[in-house]
Amino acid sequence: MEHSTSFPVLLFSYGTLQDKAVQLANFGRELVGQQDAMLGYSQSWVEITDPEVLATSGKTHHPIVAPSTEKAASVEGMVFQINEQELAAADAYEVSDYKRVSVALASGLTAWVYVQA
Secondary structure: OOOOOOOOEEEEEEEEEHHHHHHHHHOOOOEEEEEEEEOOOEEEEEEEHHHHHHHHHHOOOOEEEOOOOOOOOOEEEEEEEEEEHHHHHHHHHHHOEEEEEEEOOOOOOOEEEEEEE
């Protein structure tokens, strides 16, 4: 197995990055993750028009999250350990409706996540 010199990066996914086909297309491997949740966010849907993203995910609408005023708001998902090259690949996959931010998760971990831009 190839060893990368970059540090592991935590990426939280509540959407299509949990799909094996999307992972293989973007990272060339299936990611191993653990369940977690983002607190203080709620999920809605965004229409995807980017043909490449549509082809990869096979879905016309992807989930998107934004900060919520509801105290109990949380979004379930998975935390994956990736490297910096894979993070760059995830950045390239996400459409302009999303921006990457760092969030504290229910587990106490801090991870990158794509939220409403």
